[in-house]
Amino acid sequence: xxxxxxxxxxxxIQTGYSIVNVNVQKDVGLTLTQVGLIASIYTWxxxxxxxxxxxxxxxxxxxxxxxxxxxxxxxGVFVFSIADSFAMLVVxxxxxxxxxxxxxVGAGYVGGQWFGMARYGVMFGLVQTVASLSSAFGQTGISxxxxxxxxxxxxxxxxxxxxxxxVLAAIFVRNPxxxxxxxxxxxxxxxxxxxxxxxxxxxxxxxxWGAVSFGSQLAMGVVWAPKLLVAHGIGxxxxxxxxxxxxxxxxxxxxFWNPWAEHIRSRKxxxxxxxAIQFVVLLALLFLPLSPVPGIALxxxxxxxxxxxxxxxxxxxxxxxxxxxxxxxxxxxxxMFIMGGILVSLPGYWLAGTDGTLGNYPSAFTPFLVLLxxxxxxxxxxxxxxxxx
Numbered sequence: 001x002x003x004x005x006x007x008x009x010x011x012x013i014q015t016g017y018s019i020v021n022v023n024v025q026k027d028v029g030l031t032l033t034q035v036g037l038i039a040s041i042y043t044w045x046x047x048x049x050x051x052x053x054x055x056x057x058x059x060x061x062x063x064x065x066x067x068x069x070x071x072x073x074x075x076g077v078f079v080f081s082i083a084d085s086f087a088m089l090v091v092x093x094x095x096x097x098x099x100x101x102x103x104x105v106g107a108g109y110v111g112g113q114w115f116g117m118a119r120y121g122v123m124f125g126l127v128q129t130v131a132s133l134s135s136a137f138g139q140t141g142i143s144x145x146x147x148x149x150x151x152x153x154x155x156x157x158x159x160x161x162x163x164x165x166x167v168l169a170a171i172f173v174r175n176p177x178x179x180x181x182x183x184x185x186x187x188x189x190x191x192x193x194x195x196x197x198x199x200x201x202x203x204x205x206x207x208x209w210g211a212v213s214f215g216s217q218l219a220m221g222v223v224w225a226p227k228l229l230v231a232h233g234i235g236x237x238x239x240x241x242x243x244x245x246x247x248x249x250x251x252x253x254x255x256f257w258n259p260w261a262e263h264i265r266s267r268k269x270x271x272x273x274x275x276a277i278q279f280v281v282l283l284a285l286l287f288l289p290l291s292p293v294p295g296i297a298l299x300x301x302x303x304x305x306x307x308x309x310x311x312x313x314x315x316x317x318x319x320x321x322x323x324x325x326x327x328x329x330x331x332x333x334x335x336m337f338i339m340g341g342i343l344v345s346l347p348g349y350w351l352a353g354t355d356g357t358l359g360n361y362p363s364a365f366t367p368f369l370v371l372l373x374x375x376x377x378x379x380x381x382x383x384x385x386x387x388x389x
Contacts, residue, residue, distance in 0.1 A: 002169050003062065003107040004127055006070055009165055010103040011131040012138040013077060013096065013158065014042075015221055015247060019142045019240060023151040030086060036348030038089050039222055043341030045097035047334045053102035054330020055190040057109045058323060061175040066106050070169045072099025074162030081155035104131070105333055109326045125254040125310050132251030132303075139244040143237070193327040202319050203328065205382045207335035210312025212375035213275055215339030216282070216368050217306030221246040223344055225299055231358040232290045242299040249303025257308045265386050267315040271379040274308020277301060279372045286362045309336065318385035343368065 021035050030038075056065050076096030083089045107127040145154055197203055220228075225246050229239035257270045264270075281302045284290075290298070316328045350364035 002165070002173055003066060003110040004130055005165060006066065006073075006169065007103050007107045007127055007131045008134040009070075009162065010073065010100050011247075012134055012142075013073070014100075015139055015243075016142045017222055019139055019226075019243070020146065020151040020154070021223065023146065024089070027151070028084065028086065028089065030089075031352075033345075033348050033352050034086055036223060036345040038086075038093060040341040040345035041090055042093035042097050043218070043337045043344060045094050046101055047337035047341060049098050049101035050105070050330050050334035050337060051194060052190060052330075054105050054109075054326040054328070054333075055193040057102060057106055057330075058193060058326040059189050062106060062110050063173045063175055065102050066110075066173050067166070067169045069099045069102045069106070070162065070166045072096075073103075074159055074166055075099075077155055077162055078159045081152050081159060101330075104128075105326060105329045109329070125258040128254040128307070128310060129251045132247045132254060132307075137244070139240065139247065143240045193324055194331070197320060197324055197327050197331050200319055202383060202385065203316055203331060205378050206312045206316045207332045209271065209275065209375040209378040209382070210309045210332055211335040211339035212371045213278060213306050213309035213312075214336040215341075215343040216278060216372065217246065217250060217303060217309070218337075218340035219343040219347070219368075220299070220302060221250070224347055227356075228285060228361060229290075229292075229295050229299070231356065231361055232295055233358075234290070234292050234295055238292045238296065242296045245296050245300040246303040246306075249300040249305075250307045251303075252300075253304040253307025254310055257310055258314060261311060261314065261386065266384060267311050267318070267386050268379060268382060268384050270308050271311045271315075271382075272376065274305045274311070275372060275376045275379055277305025277308075279369065279376065281305060282365065282368060282372065286365055312336075315382070315385045318387060339371075343371075 017039060021039075024030065025032075025035050053065070073096055076092050076094075076099060079088065079095055080092035083092055104127065142154065149157075221243060225243040226236070226239040229242045230236060234242070253274070257274065261267055261270045281298050285295070285298050285302070288294075312332050313329050316332045317325050320328045346367055347361075347364040351360055354360040
C-alpha cells in the first residue's frame with residue numbers, strides 16, 4: 001500500500017505540472033519552449049536513473065531503496081516551491097527525477113515479491129490504475145485548488161504530505177524475505193544485471209514500441225492535451241478536464257489489457273490493438289473539428305489505447321530470470337521516459353514562433369504519427385512470449 005501510495009504521490013506531482021505550468025510560466029517568466037523543456041529534463045534524468053533503480057531493487061530490496069527515494073522527492077518538491085528562475089526549476093526536476101526513478105518500478109517489484117511473479121503483470125496494471133485514477137481526479141483537484149491557492153502554496157502542502165509519507169515508509173516498508181547477497185560489489189552487480197538484460201533482442205523491441213506508446217501518452221497527459229483542446233476553441237476549464245481524461249483512460253485500460261492478454265494467451269494482440277487505437281485517435285484529434293464532448297471523449301480513448309504499454313513490461317518479464325525482473329522493468333520504463341522526454345518537448349519547438357492555432361498542430365504532431373506507425377510494425381514482428389504453461 002505504501003509503495004502504491006508513493007506512486008500516487010509521484011503521479012500527481014508529474015501530471016499536476018500540466019495544470020500549474022501556466023501559472024509557473026507567468027510567475028517565473030518562462031517561454032513556451034522552457035515550459036516543455038522543464039518537463040523533458042525531468043523525464044530524461046528520470047530515465048537515466050531508472051536503468052539503475054530497477055537493478056538496485058533486485059540487489060538491495062524495497063526498504064533500502066524506496067525510503068530514501070520518498071525523502072528525495074519531498075526535497076525536490078520543496079525546491080520547486082521556492083524556485084524563482086529557470087535554473088532553479090531545473091534543479092528541482094533533477095532532484096525529483098533521482099527520487100522518482102524507483103517509484104513505479106518499485107511498486108511493481110513489491111507486488112511481485114509479495115504476491116508472486118505469476119501475477120506480476122496484473123499487479124503492475126493495478127498499480128498503474130490506482131496511480132492514473134489519482135492523477136485524473138488529482139488534476140481536477142489541482143485546478144480547483146489553484147482558485148484558492150498560489151502554485152507555490154500548493155507545492156508547500158505537497159511537501160507536508162511527502163514528509164508524512166517518508167515517515168510511514170521508514171516505519172512500514174519491508175522485504176517479504178531476506179535477499180540473496182549480490183556477488184562482488186554492488187556497482188558491478190548492478191552493471192552485470194543491466195548488461196544481461198540489454199543483451200536480449202526482444203527487450204529492445206518491447207522497450208521501443210512501449211516507449212512510443214507511453215511517450216505519446218505522457219506528452220498529452222502532462223503538457224499538450226489542454227493546449228490542443230484550447231486550439232480547437234474549447235474553454236480552459238474543459239480543456240483541463242480533457243487532460244484528466246487522458247489519465248482516466250489510462251487507468252481504465254490498465255485493468256483491462258493484462259487480464260485480456262491472459263485470457264487470450266497473447267501479448268501481441270493487446271499491444272497491437274492499443275497502438276492502433278492511439279494512432280487513429282490522434283488522427284481524429286488533429287484533423288477533425290471538435291466540440292468539448294467529442295474532444296474529451298477522444299482524450300479518454302487516447303489514454304485507453306496508450307495503457308497497452310503495460311504489456312511491454314509483461315513481455316519483457318517473460319524473457320528474463322526471476323531475479324532480474326526489476327531490472328527488465330526498469331530497462332523498459334527507462335526507455336519509455338527517454339522517449340517521453342523527447343515527445344513532451346518536441347511540439348513546443350515546432351509551435352515556437354507560430355500563433356499556436358489549430359492549423360499548426362498537425363505538423364507539430366507528425367512525428368508522433370510516424371513513431372506510432374513504426375511501433376505498430378515493431379509490435380507486429382515481436383515474438384509471442386506468453387508462457388506456454
